[in-house]
Amino acid sequence: MLLPLRERAIGMKNIDAVFGDSLTDVEKRRILRSSFSTFTLTMLDVFWFTRNPEKRFSKYVRFEESEAKTSLFNPNEAAICITAHIGSWELLGQACALMKLDLASIAATVKNKTVNRLLIEQRERTGQTIIPRKGALRTLVSRLRNHGKAAFVLDQKTPLAEGGIEVNFLGFPMPVSSAPASLAYRTSTNLFFGFCLPESDGKYTIRVTQILSPPPFDKAADSEKIVRDLTQRIQDIISAEILEHPEFWLWSYKHWRRLPGKSYPDHYPQY
Numbered sequence: 001m002l003l004p005l006r007e008r009a010i011g012m013k014n015i016d017a018v019f020g021d022s023l024t025d026v027e028k029r030r031i032l033r034s035s036f037s038t039f040t041l042t043m044l045d046v047f048w049f050t051r052n053p054e055k056r057f058s059k060y061v062r063f064e065e066s067e068a069k070t071s072l073f074n075p076n077e078a079a080i081c082i083t084a085h086i087g088s089w090e091l092l093g094q095a096c097a098l099m100k101l102d103l104a105s106i107a108a109t110v111k112n113k114t115v116n117r118l119l120i121e122q123r124e125r126t127g128q129t130i131i132p133r134k135g136a137l138r139t140l141v142s143r144l145r146n147h148g149k150a151a152f153v154l155d156q157k158t159p160l161a162e163g164g165i166e167v168n169f170l171g172f173p174m175p176v177s178s179a180p181a182s183l184a185y186r187t188s189t190n191l192f193f194g195f196c197l198p199e200s201d202g203k204y205t206i207r208v209t210q211i212l213s214p215p216p217f218d219k220a221a222d223s224e225k226i227v228r229d230l231t232q233r234i235q236d237i238i239s240a241e242i243l244e245h246p247e248f249w250l251w252s253y254k255h256w257r258r259l260p261g262k263s264y265p266d267h268y269p270q271y
Helices: 005-022 025-048 053-060 067-072 089-098 113-124 137-145 179-187 223-244
Strands: 061-063 079-083 103-107 129-132 149-153 164-169 172-177 191-198 204-212
Touching (some): 005 025, 025 113, 053 089, 067 204, 079 223, 089 103, 089 113, 089 191, 089 204, 103 113, 103 137, 137 149, 137 179, 149 179, 191 223, 204 223
Parallel strands (some): 061 204, 103 149
Antiparallel strands (some): 164 172, 191 204
């Protein structure tokens, strides 16, 4: 499989940084090839699964039963759903909406307006609601207070100027969005973690892996510290999933950036 040179270089730097000498070069290249294949299939599936969606989802997507999954689908319970760019995160949102989960997914706007419009149209075909990330806070608070569900893909950097806070992600400092943690704490909403991973037979399994409950809201408490600690716990759970299934994660993205005036370990990714 031929890989784009730029993305291949970024991906190998990330894999080298995270795994170091614990993996051979052959193993690292295998992870990167699988990562590219998974991403390509994910993008194609956005369109393929929107034709005859009920039939195709019932045939190719399995929802693993669990107490967390049952709680997530409780119509009287609000939920903040967390996933990552691992496996088919797009199918995860589409499948949940097809199963009548009142789900609104927070999405960054793609720079190409035509591509952005096409993606939103395909994502919403099974009943999913897409909310642009910018200015979404008020809409999300209202939704959660009315027992709605909101979903975030939370494994990419969010600049400090855009509300990101620096936590540890896969062993390195990275600014990420604090919005899910802040919303969970201020609205007393549980955080649900779900991932959609491919199987060897060409099908997918969706797992709601666990529930993270925020501490009770307290006006006198140090809310900044609580949100930071909760954000770190979110990233720890995502990191564990990535390390368990590295072949399905999107490695070819510049997840880490050096900030002026700060020191970093020698193996910190340098793009």
